Amino acid sequence: MGIKQLFSIIRDEAPQAIKEGEIKNQFGRKVAIDASMSIYSFLIAVRSGGEQLMNESGETTSHLLGMFYRTLRIVDNGIKPVYVFDGAPPKLKSGELAKRFARKAEATEGLEEAKETGTAEDVEKFSRRTVRVSRQHNAECQQLLKLMGIPYIIAPTEAEAQCAVLARAGKVYAAASEDMDTLCFDSPILIRHLTFSEARKEPIQEIHVDKVLEGLGMDRKQFVDLCILLGCDYLDPIPKVGPNTALKMIREHGSLEKVVEWINNEGKNKYTIPEDWPYADARELFFNPDVRPADHAECDFKWEQPDVEGLIKFLVVENAFSEERVRSGIAKLQKNLKSSQQARLEGFFKPIPKTEAEIKNLKRKNEEKAEEKRKKAKEEKKASKASKAKPKMNS
DNA sequence: CACGGCCA
DNA sequence: TGGCCGTGG
Numbered sequence: 509m510g511i512k513q514l515f516s517i518i519r520d521e522a523p524q525a526i527k528e529g530e531i532k533n534q535f536g537r538k539v540a541i542d543a544s545m546s547i548y549s550f551l552i553a554v555r556s557g558g559e560q561l562m563n564e565s566g567e568t569t570s571h572l573l574g575m576f577y578r579t580l581r582i583v584d585n586g587i588k589p590v591y592v593f594d595g596a597p598p599k600l601k602s603g604e605l606a607k608r609f610a611r612k613a614e615a616t617e618g619l620e621e622a623k624e625t626g627t628a629e630d631v632e633k634f635s636r637r638t639v640r641v642s643r644q645h646n647a648e649c650q651q652l653l654k655l656m657g658i659p660y661i662i663a664p665t666e667a668e669a670q671c672a673v674l675a676r677a678g679k680v681y682a683a684a685s686e687d688m689d690t691l692c693f694d695s696p697i698l699i700r701h702l703t704f705s706e707a708r709k710e711p712i713q714e715i716h717v718d719k720v721l722e723g724l725g726m727d728r729k730q731f732v733d734l735c736i737l738l739g740c741d742y743l744d745p746i747p748k749v750g751p752n753t754a755l756k757m758i759r760e761h762g763s764l765e766k767v768v769e770w771i772n773n774e775g776k777n778k779y780t781i782p783e784d785w786p787y788a789d790a791r792e793l794f795f796n797p798d799v800r801p802a803d804h805a806e807c808d809f810k811w812e813q814p815d816v817e818g819l820i821k822f823l824v825v826e827n828a829f830s831e832e833r834v835r836s837g838i839a840k841l842q843k844n845l846k847s848s849q850q851a852r853l854e855g856f857f858k859p860i861p862k863t864e865a866e867i868k869n870l871k872r873k874n875e876e877k878a879e880e881k882r883k884k885a886k887e888e889k890k891a892s893k894a895s896k897a898k899p900k901m902n903s
Numbered sequence: 904c905a906c907g908g909c910c911a
Numbered sequence: 912t913g914g915c916c917g918t919g920g
Contacts, residue, residue, distance in 0.1 A: 553904045561920040
């Protein structure tokens, strides 16, 4: 899922595109978060004894707990999140792609089921693999966010694409996601690991798409083609094509059309394009996703006071959360909303006046910084090559 | 996953 | 102070 190995390519070929930092650096920023993806990871990770957390009626609460505490942490760091939910799965012209993938998903599920031998470990594995975000999970999280005063919007299709639209329009600073696909949808900035910088040791990464293209020496179309070649959500990968080959192919041939043509002729002894490989449709999904324009009313959002009684009723009464923890969480929401209003009043977020001279100065400084980074990165690359160190990197 | 409590 | 581990619902 997602684009495998894209991150390591960017790290190697366009290190200037990745800025690393801590969550404090994000203070005061608005970010768009792919809600459905977050919910999915909560359903998988928030467990006790291998089982999802539940309320007294036996209904899952893992997604609510994950979303509640993660959002609190984000807000507590002065970040203003807007959550974006998936709408319908993307419709392709033929609708074939979606169907094909639904079948494939069912098939793997069946396989897992067949393999299941009944040991506790297998059951747990199985239950994790068959996790799907349901309509109810989404609705409950939306209810929670509403009560928390945190805005959300529902995308026509893919949340990633909608996040990118918001970021491009400047309605948020960045799209926050673990999924590199967001870059294909042309979000200017992608923030990865937004939440787990303090908890784990890993830094927050900001990936700047313009720098990615610059470093790779590609235009956006070639970049998307590269991503498709690396294996996107919609298409099977081409056997024997890994990151190195994919990069080489796009660089040598310039486009997927040419790559396919080459494989079908000169390259046919080594590579085979999967039988059904509608790459043009996949590309179309990245270039013309079904999204709401940023100036649309549905893309208006604001942060509001939490509904204290509503939250107590929903989380404590209906879902067995600890009242004490919920109340202290609410206090954080109130405090941070107040302090961000205060900051605005005091002109903390006052836009920097951009006179000609200032812009020039800023540009010069950015150039210098970039140059310095490039130098440093080059040296680091040399050093790591010399020592043959293989940096570990997993998505 | 996120938190808090515990211990070195 | 920070790393580990149990608990949350």
